[in-house]
Amino acid sequence: MKRNLLGIRHLDPTDxxxxxxxATDYKKxxxxxxxxxxxxxxxxxxxxxxxxxxxxxxxxxxxxYLGLRTANFAAQASSMAKGETLKDTILTLxxxxxxxxxxxxxxxxxxxxxxxxxxxxxxNAGDGQHEHPTQALADALTIIERKGKLEGLTVAIIxxxxxxxxxxxxAWLLSKMGATVRFVGPRTLMPSHSGMLPGQVxxxxxxxxxxxxxxxxxxxxxERMESGLLSSxxxxxxxxxxxxxxxxxxxxxxxxxxxxxxxxxIELDDAAADSEISSISSQVENGxxxxxxxxxxxxxxTDNAPKPSKTSKGKSKA
Amino acid sequence: xxxxxxxxxxxxxxxxxxxVGSLVIEDDQIVEYGxxxxxxxxxxxxxxxxxxITPGLVDPHVHLREPGHEYKETxxxxxxxxxxxxxxxxxxxxxxDPPLDNPALIDFILDxxxxxxxxxxxxxxxxxxxxxxxxxxxxxxxxxxxxxxxAVSDEDSPIQNAAVMSNAMEYCVQLDLPVMAHCEDKxxxxxxxxxxGAVSAMLGLKGMPRSAExxxxxxxxVLSLHxxxxxxxxxxxxxGAVEMIRQAKYLGAPVTCDVSPFHIAFTDEMVVDFDANFxxxxxxxxxxxxxxxxxxxxxxxxxxxxxxxxxxxxxxVQAPFExxxxxxxxxESVLAVTLTYLTHTNVLTPLQTIDKLSTAPARILRxxxxxxxxxxxxxxxxxxxxPNIKWTFDVNxxxxxxxxxxxxxxxxxxKSMLTFCGSEIYRDAYFDDSRYSIIx
Numbered sequence: 001m002k003r004n005l006l007g008i009r010h011l012d013p014t015d016x017x018x019x020x021x022x023a024t025d026y027k028k029x030x031x032x033x034x035x036x037x038x039x040x041x042x043x044x045x046x047x048x049x050x051x052x053x054x055x056x057x058x059x060x061x062x063x064x065y066l067g068l069r070t071a072n073f074a075a076q077a078s079s080m081a082k083g084e085t086l087k088d089t090i091l092t093l094x095x096x097x098x099x100x101x102x103x104x105x106x107x108x109x110x111x112x113x114x115x116x117x118x119x120x121x122x123x124n125a126g127d128g129q130h131e132h133p134t135q136a137l138a139d140a141l142t143i144i145e146r147k148g149k150l151e152g153l154t155v156a157i158i159x160x161x162x163x164x165x166x167x168x169x170x171a172w173l174l175s176k177m178g179a180t181v182r183f184v185g186p187r188t189l190m191p192s193h194s195g196m197l198p199g200q201v202x203x204x205x206x207x208x209x210x211x212x213x214x215x216x217x218x219x220x221x222x223e224r225m226e227s228g229l230l231s232s233x234x235x236x237x238x239x240x241x242x243x244x245x246x247x248x249x250x251x252x253x254x255x256x257x258x259x260x261x262x263x264x265x266i267e268l269d270d271a272a273a274d275s276e277i278s279s280i281s282s283q284v285e286n287g288x289x290x291x292x293x294x295x296x297x298x299x300x301x302t303d304n305a306p307k308p309s310k311t312s313k314g315k316s317k318a
Numbered sequence: 319x320x321x322x323x324x325x326x327x328x329x330x331x332x333x334x335x336x337x338v339g340s341l342v343i344e345d346d347q348i349v350e351y352g353x354x355x356x357x358x359x360x361x362x363x364x365x366x367x368x369x370x371i372t373p374g375l376v377d378p379h380v381h382l383r384e385p386g387h388e389y390k391e392t393x394x395x396x397x398x399x400x401x402x403x404x405x406x407x408x409x410x411x412x413x414x415d416p417p418l419d420n421p422a423l424i425d426f427i428l429d430x431x432x433x434x435x436x437x438x439x440x441x442x443x444x445x446x447x448x449x450x451x452x453x454x455x456x457x458x459x460x461x462x463x464x465x466x467x468x469a470v471s472d473e474d475s476p477i478q479n480a481a482v483m484s485n486a487m488e489y490c491v492q493l494d495l496p497v498m499a500h501c502e503d504k505x506x507x508x509x510x511x512x513x514x515g516a517v518s519a520m521l522g523l524k525g526m527p528r529s530a531e532x533x534x535x536x537x538x539x540v541l542s543l544h545x546x547x548x549x550x551x552x553x554x555x556x557x558g559a560v561e562m563i564r565q566a567k568y569l570g571a572p573v574t575c576d577v578s579p580f581h582i583a584f585t586d587e588m589v590v591d592f593d594a595n596f597x598x599x600x601x602x603x604x605x606x607x608x609x610x611x612x613x614x615x616x617x618x619x620x621x622x623x624x625x626x627x628x629x630x631x632x633x634x635v636q637a638p639f640e641x642x643x644x645x646x647x648x649x650e651s652v653l654a655v656t657l658t659y660l661t662h663t664n665v666l667t668p669l670q671t672i673d674k675l676s677t678a679p680a681r682i683l684r685x686x687x688x689x690x691x692x693x694x695x696x697x698x699x700x701x702x703x704x705p706n707i708k709w710t711f712d713v714n715x716x717x718x719x720x721x722x723x724x725x726x727x728x729x730x731x732x733k734s735m736l737t738f739c740g741s742e743i744y745r746d747a748y749f750d751d752s753r754y755s756i757i758x
Contacts, residue, residue, distance in 0.1 A: 009520070087636045107638040108522040109592030117636075128640075129522030165522060191519035192527075 003298050004115045005123045007131035008172035015297070016140075016177060022293035023141055023286070030065060030289070038067030039299050042099035046072045047089075047114075048125070049080075049105040054260075054284070055125050055135075059102050062291035071098065086110060090117045100298060103127070108165075121298035129163050136169035137290035139257060140177070142283045143214055146255050151178030156209045156250070157199065158240055159218030159267060160189040166259050167218055171199045184208030185240060188229040205240050205249070212250040215242055217258045217267040233266050243269035257283070319361050320344045321738075323702060326366030328352075330373060331673035332681075332689035341371050341690070341700065346740035348690055348698045365753040366702055369735060372672045374406025374439075374699030376687050378498070378576065378679040379552055379624035380649060382441070384430065385423065386415025391629040391719045393430040396649070397437030399627070399718035401744040403649040404734030406439050406699035407680065407687040412446040413473045419446040419457040421465035428466055437717075438743035440696075442468040442685055444498060447486050451475045456486055459493050468683045469550070471498035474599060474644070478504055480537060487547035496548040496683060501534035501559070502526075502600065511640050513586040513601040521589065523639060526601050532558040539566035542573050550682055551575040553626055555600040557610035564619045574682045576624040579655040580646060582611050584724065594635045594642030595724040612665045615674065622678040625652040629720020647713075647720040655725065657705055657732030668705065676701075697740035705732045707748060715747075 008016070029036050044063055048056055063070045073093075080089055086105075090113075093101065100121045103111045108128030115122040126132040140150060147153060155174050161167040161183045171181045175198035183190055183199040190201050202208030209215055224230050242256060256268070256276045260283075264273050321343040328339050328351055341351035342360070350356070351371075357363075377400065383391040391399075393410075400408045410427060412418035418427070424443050431441035445467035449455045452475070459470060470490065476499060477483045490497050507526040512518045514525025535551060539562060542549035554560060554575045566573045578598075586602045596602060614620040628645025635642050648655075656675060660666045666674065680688025686695045713726040737744035 085633055085636075086638060087633065105638070107640045109640075110638040112592045113636070113638055127522075131522070162519075163522075168520075168522060192514050192525060193516040193519050195516035196520040197516075 002121045004121050005133055005294050005298055006112050006115060007124060008133045008136050008169045008176070009131065011176070013176050016137075016173060019137055019290065019293045019297055020141055020144065022296055023137065023289040026065070026292045027286070027289040036065060036292070039295060041067065041069065042299060043069045043071055043097075044100045044102055044295075045093050045098040046070050047093070047101055047103045048073070049103075049110075050126070052104055052126070055104065055287070058284070058287040059125065059291050061288045062295060065288070066292055066295055068295060086113065087117055090114045094119050100295070123294055123298060126165055129165050129168070131169045132165040133169050134287065134291050134294055135166050135259065136173040137294070138283060138287040139170055139216070140173055141286040141290055142257065143255070145282065147213060150174060153179040153213040154182065154211060155179050155214040155216060156182045156184050156212040157216045157218065158184045158205070158208070158242065160220055160224060161185055161199070161218065162189050162191055163221070163224070164218050168197065170216060171197055175199070182208050182212070186230065186236070189224065205246055209246070209250045213254055215247070215250055215254055215256045217242055217256065219259065219261065220263055220266055237266050241267065241269060242272050244271050247272060319741075320359055322357055322360035322363045323366050323371050323700070324357065324363055326369045326371040326702065327668070328371045328690070329669050329672045330690040331669055331677040332373070332691065334669070335690075336669050343698045343700065343738060346697045348692045348700070350692070351690060360757070362754065362756045364702065364736065368704070368706070370668065370672075370703040370705055372701045372703060373676045373688050373690050374701045374737065374739060375404045375653060375675045376679040376685060377405050377408045377625050377627070377649060377652070378550070378622065378683055379578075380408045380410050380627045381413070381629065381645075382410040382427070383629060384414060385426065389631055393427065393441070394433070394435050394437070395717060395719045396627070396629070397431055397439050397441065399437070399647075399649050399716060400439045401437040401737045401739070402717050402734065402746070403625075403651070404653050404701040404703060404737055405649060406701065406737060406739040407442060407685055408439055408649070409442045409444050409468065409683065411473050412444050412471060413451060413475065417446045417451045418443060418467070419449050419451070419462075421458070421461045424462060424465035424467060438739050440687065440739070442466070442683065444468065445470045447472045447477060447497065448482065453477045453479060453482060456489060459489055459495055463493055463495055467495075468685060469496040469498050471500070471552070473500055476500050476502050476504070476534060480541070483538065484541050484545065487541050487545040487549070491545055491547045496550055498550045498552055499534075499538050500552050500599070501531050501538060503530040503533045506530035506533070511597060511601070512589055513603050515586055515604060517586040517589055521592070528556040528558060528603065531556050531600050532562060535559045535562050539563065539571050539573055542566070543569055543571035546572065548572045549574075552624065553578045553581065553600055554611065554620060555581045555603050555607060557607050560610050560614045560619055564614075567619070574621040576622045576679070577611055577615065577620050578624055578626040579648060579652050579659070580724070582608055582615075583655055583659050588724065589639070592639045593724070594637060594639050595646065595722055597639060597642050597644055598646065599644035612660070615660065616665050621674070621682060623652065623656055623674045624679065625649045627718070629718050630722045632721055635722040646723045647716070647718045648723070650716045650718060651711055651723065651725050651730070653703065653734050654711065654730040654732050658730045661705065662731055698738055700738040701734060702736035703732065704735050704748070707731070707733050709733055709748060
């Protein structure tokens with residue numbers, strides 16, 4: 001049964017455990033230079049409507065290690081620039097006999113739409129503000145490597161949660177795996193109503209990170225000032241920066257994470273940024289291994305395969 | 319030609335009438351009705367046992383898309399759809415291309431609506447408030463009224479500037495022209511595609527806060543109160559808006575309002591998989607809002623029901639949620655949805671149901687419709703409804719060009735069986751032809 005990976009919120013804890021375990025196995029094999037079981041020769045379309053060197057390269061590496069071929073599509077050069085609809089683009093890729101699709105798009109829900117028409121697995125590489133499932137899996141792996149587990153940890157996600165797909169995917173994953181999630185930031189950058197998102201909202205940094213095990217700092221985008229949601233970067237830094245002083249509110253051995261690129265002096269001061277740098281290389285590497293696990297999850301049949309992730313209702317409405 | 323509708327439940331809210339009886343249409347006019355009609359010499363007879371006989375339904379909010387967007391719908395297909403929905407009078411909205419800010423366009427619409435291929439229903443056009451619906455310069459209201467508009471509206475480009483709206487209303491009082499308003503403060507909703515709430519926060523979609531609707535409702539009610547201009551608020555969706563309208567009515571402002579069936583059937587939770595068939599304007603709200611809307615329909619704060627029939631091409635709706643257009647087709651489902659969600663749940667009595675769907679909109683817009691009284695409408699406008707028939711809504715069997723509806727595949731209870739506008743303009747596929755007898 002082929003599966004999509006459209007978001008963490010559709011997954012069960014068993015799915016997530018399976019993916020992380022699989023990624024860990026791949027990591028062991030690859031770092032020791034051993035071959036991995038390759039998937040049947042599939043061709044994966046890489047449909048990136050938003051630029052992304054890091055994520056795209058990561059998926060390509062993952063594909064390479066598994067013996068998958070990739071076919072790249074640059075949105076600007078594509079027929080969509082000539083006005084073709086997304087639906088028609090997806091159908092064309094389907095008829096070109098691509099076996100899978102990795103898709104990044106600036107609109108939330110675009111991969112969900114693609115999955116209705118593609119006829120094969122669709123992996124979400126980041127859609128608007130909705131989800132970035134493989135990023136969350138990579139972050140989870142990094143946390144487990146440092147902390148040994150996810151269950152029982154308190155993770156504070158700090159910054160522009162409202163506009164962050166990374167925050168949403170992480171919140172789903174961490175809470176499904178038994179961690180406590182907190183969202184910390186100014187009210188205008190917090191989700192308007194938190195009822196359906198698994199995170200408790202804090203406007204005050206000190207209470208928000210009190211005794212936290214992990215501090216996940218989101219990158220602040222300058223557009224937020226332009227659209228009137230924030231007064232200034234300076235004000236934000238005064239209230240929410242993780243630095244030598246504020247990091248003390250968390251646990252002594254708290255780990256600081258940042259998806260990068262870091263705005264030094266805003267989300268993190270130099271000291272925190274430098275101490276965080278050391279974990280960046282493993283975060284990036286882990287991205288490759290979880291993406292291998294994601295391909296595996298979507299394409300292979302396994303004995304103890306978790307039940308298929310729930311995506312669209314499957315009815316094609318007119 | 320004498321047509322006898324025999325033995326049905328006659329419901330006419332304009333006369334508080336709810337009796338079992340028969341109705342006679344002769345030479346396209348209603349001549350009599352009741353339990354003692356002259357049944358002799360009828361050329362054709364319809365056995366209406368178990369069915370309702372009501373004034374033809376009236377929809378104050380329909381998009382016929384012509385001129386300019388004929389790929390979505392035309393006046394021909396839209397009026398055919400209206401007849402199939404049980405409607406004999408509909409009002410078409412001005413957000414066409416070009417918009418209805420010019421009397422020549424009104425003439426065009428009335429002409430097309432009267433053509434033999436059309437559905438045979440009356441079309442009462444709604445003119446634009448401002449030229450090009452740009453919210454700046456007022457349209458020629460007197461000329462538009464003379465050409466046949468029954469009200470004016472800037473529909474989904476609501477006037478953002480209070481001074482412009484105030485001037486428009488003052489002018490309209492003078493001409494006795496109602497202003498129909500979609501209430502939205504666009505500075506708050508820019509970029510939004512869904513209700514701002516737990517669902518939008520979860521999905522990462524920019525939300526349209528309820529305050530945007532409520533601020534505009536309040537502003538327009540205040541202007542109506544002070545100018546005396548008749549204001550009809552379209553598609554109320556929040557409990558706050560309902561409360562403000564209640565207050566405005568209490569203060570004596572000449573305000574009325576309507577609700578669309580999707581706002582009482584669904585909440586924003588239906589959007590969880592980004593299905594743009596649920597993308598509405600105003601957006602689907604929450605259960606609290608639905609509950610208050612139902613109460614407000616029952617107590618009369620909400621005066622009537624309008625379909626907001628908004629056909630779109632399938633390819634437009636099968637798009638990322640943010641990009642897809644707002645709205646669903648509705649004229650062929652609004653009656654059934656109302657019966658299923660409001661009448662059969664006892665929120666509305668049968669008489670109230672017909673009031674909301676016929677008599678009230680006719681009264682609000684001063685249309686010659688919504689009543690069975692002989693001579694009060696240009697021709698007989700009668701709808702025969704089976705309130706109990708269970709059926710599955712199949713959008714592929716509808717007359718409208720637009721197939722964008724979340725009701726496809728859903729079970730509904732109640733349907734329009736026959737529509738008369740003068741003569742019979744619609745007979746439903748579910749109508750049992752053995753009920754029909756004709757004398758050669």
